[in-house]
Amino acid sequence: MEMHRDDLGAKLGMWIFIFTEILLFGGLFLVYAVMRSHYSDEFHQAAHQLNAFIGTVNTVALLLSSATVAMSITAVQKGEKRKAVLFILITLICAGIFLFNKYFEWGHKFSIGLYPGSDMMVGLKHGYILFFSLYFFMTGLHVFHLIVGSIILTIIMVKIQTGSINAEKYVLLENGGLYWHLVDLIWIFLFPLLYLIT
Amino acid sequence: MAETIAHSYLENTGKYKGILAWLTTTDHKRIGLMYMYAMMIFFIVGVLLGELMRLELFRPGQQFYNAQTYNGIFTIHGIIMIFTVVIPGLAAVFGNFSMPIMIGAHDVAFPRLNLFSWYLFILGAAIALSSQFLGNGPPDTGWTFYAPYSTQTHTNVVAAVFGAFVLGFSSILTGLNFIVTIHRLRAPGMTFFRMPLFPWSLYATAWIQVLATPIVGITLLMVIAERWLRIGFFDPSLGGDPILYQHLFWIYSHPAVYIMILPAMGVITEIIPTFAQRKVFGYKAIALSSLAIALVGYFVWAHHMYTSGMSITARWVFSLLTFLVAVPSAIKVFNWVTTMYKGSISVKPPFLFALGFIFLFMIGGLTGLSLGSLATDIHVHDTAYVVAHFHYIIFGGVGFAFFAALHYWYPKMYGRMYNFRRANIAFGFLFVGFNLLYFPQFVIGIMGMPRRYFDYLPQFTLGQQISGFGGLLLLIGIILMIANLASKRGAKAPDNPWGGSTLEWTIPSPPPVENFHELPVITGEPYNYE
Amino acid sequence: MEHTETHITDYRVYGWVLLALLIFTTITITVTWIDLSALTVMVALIIASIKSFIVLRYFMHLKFESKLFTVFVVMVLSIYVLVIALTFFDYLLR
Numbered sequence: 048m049e050m051h052r053d054d055l056g057a058k059l060g061m062w063i064f065i066f067t068e069i070l071l072f073g074g075l076f077l078v079y080a081v082m083r084s085h086y087s088d089e090f091h092q093a094a095h096q097l098n099a100f101i102g103t104v105n106t107v108a109l110l111l112s113s114a115t116v117a118m119s120i121t122a123v124q125k126g127e128k129r130k131a132v133l134f135i136l137i138t139l140i141c142a143g144i145f146l147f148n149k150y151f152e153w154g155h156k157f158s159i160g161l162y163p164g165s166d167m168m169v170g171l172k173h174g175y176i177l178f179f180s181l182y183f184f185m186t187g188l189h190v191f192h193l194i195v196g197s198i199i200l201t202i203i204m205v206k207i208q209t210g211s212i213n214a215e216k217y218v219l220l221e222n223g224g225l226y227w228h229l230v231d232l233i234w235i236f237l238f239p240l241l242y243l244i245t
Numbered sequence: 246m247a248e249t250i251a252h253s254y255l256e257n258t259g260k261y262k263g264i265l266a267w268l269t270t271t272d273h274k275r276i277g278l279m280y281m282y283a284m285m286i287f288f289i290v291g292v293l294l295g296e297l298m299r300l301e302l303f304r305p306g307q308q309f310y311n312a313q314t315y316n317g318i319f320t321i322h323g324i325i326m327i328f329t330v331v332i333p334g335l336a337a338v339f340g341n342f343s344m345p346i347m348i349g350a351h352d353v354a355f356p357r358l359n360l361f362s363w364y365l366f367i368l369g370a371a372i373a374l375s376s377q378f379l380g381n382g383p384p385d386t387g388w389t390f391y392a393p394y395s396t397q398t399h400t401n402v403v404a405a406v407f408g409a410f411v412l413g414f415s416s417i418l419t420g421l422n423f424i425v426t427i428h429r430l431r432a433p434g435m436t437f438f439r440m441p442l443f444p445w446s447l448y449a450t451a452w453i454q455v456l457a458t459p460i461v462g463i464t465l466l467m468v469i470a471e472r473w474l475r476i477g478f479f480d481p482s483l484g485g486d487p488i489l490y491q492h493l494f495w496i497y498s499h500p501a502v503y504i505m506i507l508p509a510m511g512v513i514t515e516i517i518p519t520f521a522q523r524k525v526f527g528y529k530a531i532a533l534s535s536l537a538i539a540l541v542g543y544f545v546w547a548h549h550m551y552t553s554g555m556s557i558t559a560r561w562v563f564s565l566l567t568f569l570v571a572v573p574s575a576i577k578v579f580n581w582v583t584t585m586y587k588g589s590i591s592v593k594p595p596f597l598f599a600l601g602f603i604f605l606f607m608i609g610g611l612t613g614l615s616l617g618s619l620a621t622d623i624h625v626h627d628t629a630y631v632v633a634h635f636h637y638i639i640f641g642g643v644g645f646a647f648f649a650a651l652h653y654w655y656p657k658m659y660g661r662m663y664n665f666r667r668a669n670i671a672f673g674f675l676f677v678g679f680n681l682l683y684f685p686q687f688v689i690g691i692m693g694m695p696r697r698y699f700d701y702l703p704q705f706t707l708g709q710q711i712s713g714f715g716g717l718l719l720l721i722g723i724i725l726m727i728a729n730l731a732s733k734r735g736a737k738a739p740d741n742p743w744g745g746s747t748l749e750w751t752i753p754s755p756p757p758v759e760n761f762h763e764l765p766v767i768t769g770e771p772y773n774y775e
Numbered sequence: 776m777e778h779t780e781t782h783i784t785d786y787r788v789y790g791w792v793l794l795a796l797l798i799f800t801t802i803t804i805t806v807t808w809i810d811l812s813a814l815t816v817m818v819a820l821i822i823a824s825i826k827s828f829i830v831l832r833y834f835m836h837l838k839f840e841s842k843l844f845t846v847f848v849v850m851v852l853s854i855y856v857l858v859i860a861l862t863f864f865d866y867l868l869r
Contacts, residue, residue: 055841056354056429062844063421066851067459073855074463074493078478080859081489081866083816099804106800114793117784117834124783163474173477173484180476184467221836228834235826239819243807428843456854492862543854544861559865 054218061222065229068192072233075185079240082177089174094245097182101152102242105145106234112141113231116200116224119207126214128207135204138227142197149190153183182241189233196230199223253660253755271356274756276363277342278658280333283367285727287329292723294322299682299716302709305701312699316385317400319697321377323388324405328412329370331643332501335508336454337366337419339650340447342658344423346749347441349432349767351759354425358418365415373408376401387697389498392479392490396471403469410465413458416504420454423447432748434767441747441771442531446511449535453500453507457543461497464490488553495546503542505639506606507535509646510577513599516653517581518772519745520596521588525772527580534573541569548617552626560619567617574610578603593743594668598649601676605641609634612687627697630690633683641679648675648726655730656738660755667729674722681715746772782839792833799826 083090119134156179160167163180171179203223206212212220252258254274257266267275297318301308345353353359377383380401386394390409395402427448431440468490470476477483479490518525525531547555547563581603590596612634615621625631656662686694689708694701701709741750748765749756803822811818832838837845 053354053429056425058840059428059844060355060421060425062847063424063455066847067417067421067455069851070456070459070855071463073858074460074467074496077493077859077862078467078489081486081862082478082484084863084866085486086484099807103800103804107797110793110796110800113830113834114789114796117789117792118786121784121786121789124781163470163476169475169483176477176483177485180474180478184470184476225835228830231834232827232830235830236820236823239803239823240816243803244815244819245807456851488865492865496858496862540854544857547861547865555865556868558868559861562861562864 052216054221057218058221058225061225065225068229069232072185072188075181075188076236076240079181079185082174082181086174086177089172090178091245093175093178094242096179097242098152099242099245101148102238105148106238108141108144108148109231109234112138112145113228115141116227120217120220120224123207123212123217123220124214128210128213131207131220132204135200135207138200139197139204142193142200145193146190149186153186185237185241189230189237192230192233196223196227199226252758253753254758255659255755258758269360271352271360272758273341273345273353273356273359274658276359277338277340279363280337280341280366283363283370284330284333284338287325287370289723291322291325291330292720294318294325296716296720298322299713301699302701303713304710305703305706307700313382313385315699316697317377317383320384320387320405321374324373324384324409325370326639327388327501328373328409329366331505331639332412332416333366333419334505334643335512335647335650336423336447336450336504337362338647339443339512339654340419340423340450340508343654343749344444344447345426345430346752346756346760347747348427348430348444349435349748349761349765350426350430351761351764353422354429355422359422362415362418362422365411365418369408369411369413369415371408372411373405376404376408379404389494390465390468391494392468392471392487393481395468396479403472406465406468410462413462413465416454417458417462420451420458423451424455427451432764432767438529438532439767439770440532442514442525442528442535443508443511443747445532446507446514446535449539450504450507453504453539453542457497457500457504460493461501464493464497467493488550488555491550491553492547495549499546499549500539500542502638503538505643507538509602509643511535512646512650512653513581513602514577515745515747516595516599516649517584518774519653519743520593520599521585521590522744522774523584523586523588523772524774525580526583526586527576528770528772530576531580534576537573538570541566541573545570545617548622551619551622564617564619568614571610571614571617578607578610594663594665594672595649595653595743597669597672598645598652601672602642602645602649605637605645605679609637609641612637625690627695628690629686629694629696632696633686633690636683636686641683645675645679648672651730653743654749656742657749657754657756660738660753661733661735662738662742663730663735664732667725671722671726671729674718674725676722678715678718678720678722682712682719683715685709685711685715746774782836784833784836784839788833792829795829796826799829 115134115137119131119138122131122134156162161179162168163183168176168179200223203212203220206219254272257263259266261269267279270276298315301310301315341353341359345351380403381399382401384400384402384405385398386402390402390406427440427444467476467478471479475483478485479487481487514525514531545563545567547559548567551560612630616625616631616634652663652668685708689705692705694705694708738754740752740754743750751765752760799822803819806818807815831848837848
């Protein structure tokens with residue numbers, strides 16, 4: 048049987064997958080909400096320990112990367128292959144900047160002994176423990192999604208280059224883009240909740 | 246294409262032969278059967294574990310094994326039965342086998358993803374079962390993995406929890422596949438309100454699978470992180486809250502009850518009109534009540550937590566919401582009964598099992614109301630009454646509906662009939678055995694027999710022994726039923742042995758590979774018997 | 776079952792959207808310098824919601840896709856918000 052193509056069906060499937068991802072993080076946001084309501088002051092103080100500047104740089108990087116992924120779809124639709132590849136390359140560079148910053152951010156905390164289960168962490172005030180646990184869990188899960196998204200986009204970039212994604216057939220790019228925007232969406236909430244509310 | 250259409254899906258035509266042809270298949274019917282075979286094995290293991298518990302409880306005091314073993318047995322009984330049998334249950338087996346045919350499609354929307362779900366299911370089950378043999382012994386937390394005990398016990402909780410996580414992933418992907426299938430692949434002319442009611446119930450189920458499962462997924466990851474890294478979310482000594490675990494767990498696990506029961510209701514809604522030869526009464530009410538159950542079912546989770554120490558307000562709010570679920574459930578029961586009214590009923594095995602379902606589901610549902618109501622729940626919380634209630638829903642409801650579906654679609658699956666008399670005898674054993682097994686648990690529960698206890702006071706002996714005897718009858722019933730269905734001596738099945746009106750009865754038994762040579766065009770509502 | 780007509784968004788639209796998102800980011804950072812006490816979380820969440828609305832509508836193409844997708848997104852988010860609200864019947868009133 049020849050496979051019939053159903054782009055709308057494929058996108059519907061991707062959206063449903065995105066809902067599951069939103070609810071996956073949703074469980075963590077629920078924990079955050081409950082803990083924050085209980086340890087309001089300590090959460091405020093603990094947030095001072097995070098570097099809002101690095102957070103801001105990462106936010107800008109992710110917003111820019113989201114825009115370029117969206118633009119790459121336009122480029123593919125118009126048949127501008129080189130532009131499309133370039134846009135995705137910019138996205139991947141932004142992802143690299145994000146990972147680079149995250150590495151040093153986490154690395155610094157590890158170097159001063161601040162990580163889940165460490166003696167220092169367990170000795171902190173309850174609100175602090177929970178704040179940093181949530182910080183590591185949420186940003187960790189987010190970074191995991193970012194890495195997966197980067198791999199997907201790399202594959203897509205190759206496929207655009209080889210022409211298997213083209214102006215006629217680009218639903219894979221659209222779905223990869225949707226996934227990338229999800230990574231951005233999660234960060235839009237993580238950034239103020241973890242870094243800014245001090 | 247016309248060439249392949251002549252072959253039944255049971256014949257191997259691809260490049261692989263034998264078992265490899267099955268393990269690489271993307272045919273929804275084969276995947277449905279593969280789920281069924283795997284689940285049958287898990288089911289039998291779960292049943293045997295259950296019988297082991299009944300054996301131990303036959304007399305007060307220690308009989309055959311010690312309390313810690315008992316804790317391990319009821320935990321793995323729960324994990325196997327809940328996560329690998331009843332949650333995938335009807336949706337994975339008959340949803341895969343029948344639903345695409347019933348909506349007039351060649352296959353599901355993502356056939357390869359469908360096969361992948363099956364592999365995840367097997368992988369998850371294998372990981373969960375490995376918890377029995379690896380690490381520091383079988384988990385002893387109960388299938389609910391309540392914190393803080395689950396984060397502290399030295400038994401092998403992580404494997405069981407991670408297995409459940411993988412099984413959840415499988416469930417999500419099946420749900421995703423079904424939603425897209427139902428949206429995109431209905432036959433020309435089949436509007437949503439011309440769709441049979443089993444696909445309707447699967448649609449509602451699929452949404453719950455997609456929207457509730459991720460919550461338990463992240464919760465189970467939190468339990469693992471709690472054990473390995475001491476993140477402290479559920480640990481009071483680090484500022485966490487164990488009740489938060491119960492919230493997160495039941496936000497999924499209560500809707501999961503509807504993942505189990507909605508397809509069961511859908512199957513019954515197919516069987517009743519077929520064997521009464523009557524148009525189903527209140528088609529739209531049944532269709533929409535599935536969605537209503539799915540929606541309201543999302544907001545009632547904390548009725549599992551009345552005694553946990555949550556706020557008084559939350560208790561009555563959730564009690565109130567719980568009663569709302571009774572409304573759409575009752576709509577269905579009324580409509581089934583009304584469909585039978587003045588019908589020309591033929592009491593064949595599928596119908597018998599469906600009647601059994603209605604009877605047992607009513608008992609389970611009504612006792613559910615006394616548990617949903619705050620005051621009475623406080624009295625019987627964590628007693629054998631609860632055990633009896635949820636077995637009436639899960640085994641009496643989902644289990645009997647599964648057997649009903651099996652007897653209903655068996656001729657379509659294998660192209661053979663089975664022996665009706667033996668099926669009826671098996672039903673007799675199952676029905677009597679089931680009631681003898683679980684009804685006494687209501688009584689001793691009210692008397693004060695706690696659930697999950699290894700030992701009991703002498704006044705519960707009679708009840709436990711009746712239960713033990715019922716368990717034996719039930720086991721005989723299961724063996725008789727499987728032996729009857731596994732026998733290969735049945736006559737060749739006609740295309741439409743029951744006079745059913747949905748699309749699966751318009752194609753040969755067993756169905757050809759792509760189901761339909763030409764997609765049917767639907768011009769009216771289903772169940773037109775008049 | 777037909778393909779929905781493809782909508783090609785101009786590069787400039789995405790440029791403007793990006794600019795809007797950056798402006799909201801600046802706002803959300805700036806307001807942290809002002810002490811709004813109890814309202815801080817609320818303001819941050821409102822701005823984040825506006826930003827996600829923009830991302831959903833333009834970057835994720837909800838504006839141009841079948842209305843069905845929008846209905847689903849609204850449904851999912853409503854269910855999630857209700858679940859949080861119900862959970863707080865416990866935590867705020869304990």
